[in-house]
Amino acid sequence: MATKDYIRERFFPHMWCPGCGHGIVLNGLIRAVEQLGIDKSNIVMVSGIGCSSRISGYLDFHTLHTVHGRALAFATGIKMSRPELNVIVPMGDGDALAIGGNHFIHAARRNIDMTAIIMNNRIYGMTGGQYSPLSGYGTLATTAPYTNIDHSFDIVELAKAAGATFVARTTTYHAQQLPDIIKEAITHKGFSVVEILSQCPTYFGRKNKEGGAVEMMERMKDNTTPIGSKAKQENQSLIERGIFIKKDMPEYCSEYGKIIERAMKGK
Amino acid sequence: MGKKPKLKEHRINRNWCKGCGICVHFCPKNVLELDSEEKAVAVRPQDCIACKLCELRCPDLAIEIITE
Ligand SMILES: Cc1ncc(C[n+]2csc(CCOP(=O)(O)OP(=O)(O)O)c2C)c(N)n1
Ligand code: SF4
Ligand code: SF4
Ligand code: SF4
Ligand SMILES: [Mg+2]
Numbered sequence: 049m050a051t052k053d054y055i056r057e058r059f060f061p062h063m064w065c066p067g068c069g070h071g072i073v074l075n076g077l078i079r080a081v082e083q084l085g086i087d088k089s090n091i092v093m094v095s096g097i098g099c100s101s102r103i104s105g106y107l108d109f110h111t112l113h114t115v116h117g118r119a120l121a122f123a124t125g126i127k128m129s130r131p132e133l134n135v136i137v138p139m140g141d142g143d144a145l146a147i148g149g150n151h152f153i154h155a156a157r158r159n160i161d162m163t164a165i166i167m168n169n170r171i172y173g174m175t176g177g178q179y180s181p182l183s184g185y186g187t188l189a190t191t192a193p194y195t196n197i198d199h200s201f202d203i204v205e206l207a208k209a210a211g212a213t214f215v216a217r218t219t220t221y222h223a224q225q226l227p228d229i230i231k232e233a234i235t236h237k238g239f240s241v242v243e244i245l246s247q248c249p250t251y252f253g254r255k256n257k258e259g260g261a262v263e264m265m266e267r268m269k270d271n272t273t274p275i276g277s278k279a280k281q282e283n284q285s286l287i288e289r290g291i292f293i294k295k296d297m298p299e300y301c302s303e304y305g306k307i308i309e310r311a312m313k314g315k
Numbered sequence: 316m317g318k319k320p321k322l323k324e325h326r327i328n329r330n331w332c333k334g335c336g337i338c339v340h341f342c343p344k345n346v347l348e349l350d351s352e353e354k355a356v357a358v359r360p361q362d363c364i365a366c367k368l369c370e371l372r373c374p375d376l377a378i379e380i381i382t383e
Contacts, residue, residue: 070374076371223368
């Protein structure tokens with residue numbers, strides 16, 4: 049099938065700004081689903097609110113556009129009632145880790161089989177460039193005109209510590225790695241977290257004088273490195289990308305199925 | 316399979332292209348440019364190696380590489 053078979057063409061051109069990284073995530077996600085050959089009607093995409101969350105409107109899967117920060121809670125309900133479906137939950141950095149931080153750690157802890165994709169542009173894009181828990185110390189935002197003094201989360205470390213059984217990171221620059229990682233995440237049985245560094249040229253880029261989309265993507269190339277590379281040993285400030293964790297653990301819906309069986313037998 | 320795909324055409328959707336320049340900048344063969352309306356065009360198609368990086372990186376799904 050072609051890209052067009054996976055989108056709702058009537059909503060195009062989409063609402064994202066020129067060069068917004070979220071469009072590249074959309075692009076890569078379509079390739080991943082296409083290559084996996086999953087039937088569109090077996091995919092449920094659940095999103096919250098944010099520029100990132102608008103992605104669910106553009107894709108021709110079963111989609112739910114819910115409330116800010118709560119996508120994982122809605123997704124949990126769907127997965128518990130229809131565990132045979134593939135559940136994909138794209139979220140913004142604010143959506144997933146500010147207002148939605150609690151849902152995030154507990155979904156990871158339960159190891160419920162779904163794919164959380166965090167489109168991390170280090171800012172609240174939709175509401176006008178306020179800093180997020182991923183902006184980082186020393187950055188500029190509409191709400192931090194004299195620089196941000198909040199330190200940022202490391203999504204990979206947080207997801208690992210919370211119990212996610214698949215944890216990976218890539219960027220919108222790495223256009224071949226992006227669909228490959230999403231494919232592995234979708235295939236993994238358990239809670240999968242994929243952090244995708246994405247650019248918001250309109251707010252993060254402009255506020256932090258990082259230039260436009262092209263310059264921001266050049267930065268992703270320069271500032272990241274494959275996990276465990278020699279470059280990383282020599283320069284600790286490089287951000288690693290690749291698959292950090294992929295392990296088997298009892299999955300929540302399967303375990304719940306066993307509980308139902310036990311209860312039916314009365315013991 | 317095995318054989319390198321050969322370019323047939325660059326299919327660029329001018330209604331969707333927002334002129335971000337990502338495809339132009341990252342093309343390894345410098346095939347693309349933005350025209351006077353800030354839309355991507357293939358000005359040196361003969362140099363294209365059909366790597367599809369432009370297609371994969373376009374945030375607007377506006378460019379497609381058609382191969383033979
Ligand atoms: C309960 C609630 N609180 C606040 C908002 C306002 N709001 C909408 S989107 C958003 C943050 C968006 O940032 P992020 O999740 O990083 O997504 P982005 O737009 O950057 O992709 C906020 C605070 C809301 N819609 N609902
Ligand atoms: S404001 Fe930022 S995140 Fe939102 S569409 Fe524009 S570039 Fe993308
Ligand atoms: S990457 Fe896409 S939207 Fe950007 S200039 Fe090229 S074709 Fe247009
Ligand atoms: S397919 Fe590759 S070489 Fe051809 S225009 Fe696109 S990026 Fe350039
Ligand atoms: Mg954001």
